[in-house]
Amino acid sequence: MVMKKILVVDDQADIRKLMRLTLGLRYEVIEAACASDASDRVSKDRPDLVLLDIMMPGGVNGLDWCAMMKNLACIPSMKIIFVSARGQTMDVDEGMAAGADDYITKPFSPLELLKVVDRHLG
DSSP: OOOOEEEEEOSOHHHHHHHHHHHTTTSEEEEESSHHHHHHHHHHHOOSEEEEOSSOSSSOOHHHHHHHHHTOTTOTTOEEEEEESOOSHHHHHHHHHTTOSEEEESSOOHHHHHHHHHHHHO
């Protein structure tokens, strides 16, 4: 059986490691530290789901990247879930308006992360 692929996009290496350890037994986890790296990984690896931070270095934030990805016809089935410290209702609404499929607030529990990912990829 082929494992589904998850791309973790976060500029904090410890967050990426926590997600990789949480999800790595069920899914193939690939990582990117910024939006431009994430775009490269999407075209190369074709992930089934992206876990995306909003606040990132390099000029393009998660909201802009999400909206850009959702407009590409070549990847219509790729799910995008924001994982962000920005947890106000307005932030969640902005994320969903950008095209996200779900929104998880940091700090998150690994069990919650797994449950949300399983719901989208199950």
